[in-house]
């Protein structure tokens with residue numbers, strides 16, 4: 169089955185912080201959906217997209233504001249079910265003849281409880297179940313200043329909360345539904361059920377599966393590439409690996425992978441990647457050992473941004489050189505994911521501050537005049553993992569913690585030397601081994617050691633030591649945007665520090681980093 173033949177749901181984004189979560193909830197229901205900003209969706213787009221249902225997201229605006237975001241003309245005449253959430257509800261009522269009032273003491277932020285009205289409707293199937301101990305009311309997550317004060321003609325009220333008399337409303341005849349709260353967040357425990365009811369009422373078959381995606385992606389890659397050659401920059405991370413295996417399945421040896429070893433990889437990492445791709449998958453692979461080039465250029469450099477930019481620039485140069493050596497590749501494969509593609513709605517229009525210059529191969533395609541092959545563009549990270557499993561990649565590989573493009577360079581604050589990198593590699597391996605032995609690896613988003621730019625005095629046996637100090641970091645996170653430090657037990661920390669100092673010459677002190685993000689970042693630089 170092709171993706172174009174799937175039932176498609178359109179999410180019109182009005183700028184909510186949590187719009188992506190709507191897509192997540194729908195994908196979990198095997199429903200194919202896309203998020204598009206309200207100001208990019210016009211009538212022509214609506215007809216071309218041909219959604220089977222539409223969702224209006226929440227958003228920070230007020231329908232009273234000048235130039236308030238509005239849904240596209242004609243959306244209510246498509247004849248498909250529509251669900252409005254928070255601002256989506258307000259704008260729906262506003263457009264269809266209801267009324268919205270400004271906050272004035274009726275704003276609600278955070279947890280609230282909705283109770284049912286005598287009118288029942290299958291959109292609330294599984295809600296207000298008096299046997300579940302909630303006493304017939306449901307917890308929901310509210311975040312609104314304005315509220316609906318009069319519903320549009322044809323709508324009924326299905327649920328109310330103290331400050332939202334129209335918390336859940338429906339126009340059963342037209343299949344329009346509108347809620348004041350956010351069913352997509354975990355703090356609305358039955359929110360997923362509401363989405364399930366909505367897509368069931370809209371007639372979705374739930375046909376968006378990884379098996380279908382794989383077949384369709386292979387067909388599309390073949391169509392796009394024909395008998396041309398493709399190169400793929402392999403980092404050893406999950407995204408580029410899944411992309412490479414998928415493309416190889418589609419076009420075989422028309423694909424060549426380039427693995428740039430910048431000398432900043434973890435212990436045994438280069439060998440693992442090369443063995444897996446060359447020997448297990450028989451994918452043509454160039455292993456570009458360019459450690460002398462990178463480490464030479466980084467000599468004496470201690471500024472984090474200069475390090476990142478140096479690595480980024482050299483990476484592009486090296487990649488380009490090897491791509492040329494293959495000769496005649498017209499396509500460049502990248503493991504771009506859906507969150508990188510979603511165009512965000514900007515109300516302020518201002519640029520955001522650069523915290524770190526992230527390293528990626530962006531800039532390459534324009535420079536090299538190549539076309540892109542991006543078979544993961546429609547997927548979220550956990551879907552990429554599911555696709556990796558579908559393709560038979562080992563779980564040990566798919567479940568690996570993220571590793572940054574600039575590698576150990578940003579775990580070695582201050583000047584980078586080969587000696588420090590060697591100590592860091594060995595210490596990191598002991599730390600990760602400890603985490604695995606204690607069965608904690610999969611609970612942690614990312615764990616690593618960093619070597620600090622200082623030496624401290626210690627005593628070992630009867631002798632004085634003057635060696636490096638090491639910081640251990642481990643965080644939990646959902647997307648890397650925010651993170652909490654992982655609460656290891658003191659026993660674990662003590663045992664790990666002892667093992668590192670005993671097994672790794674050059675370290676005599678170990679710290680554990682208890683900073684969350686924000687205010688810290690995950691990496692040290």
Ligand code: XMP
Pocket residue numbers: 524525526527528570571572573574614648649685688689690691692693
């Ligand atoms: P920070 O340190 O910004 O990291 O909190 C968030 C996540 O991004 C990873 N990271 C990078 N990944 N290129 C990458 O591919 C980079 O330049 C880069 N810098 C940080 C980091 O490991 C964490 O998962």
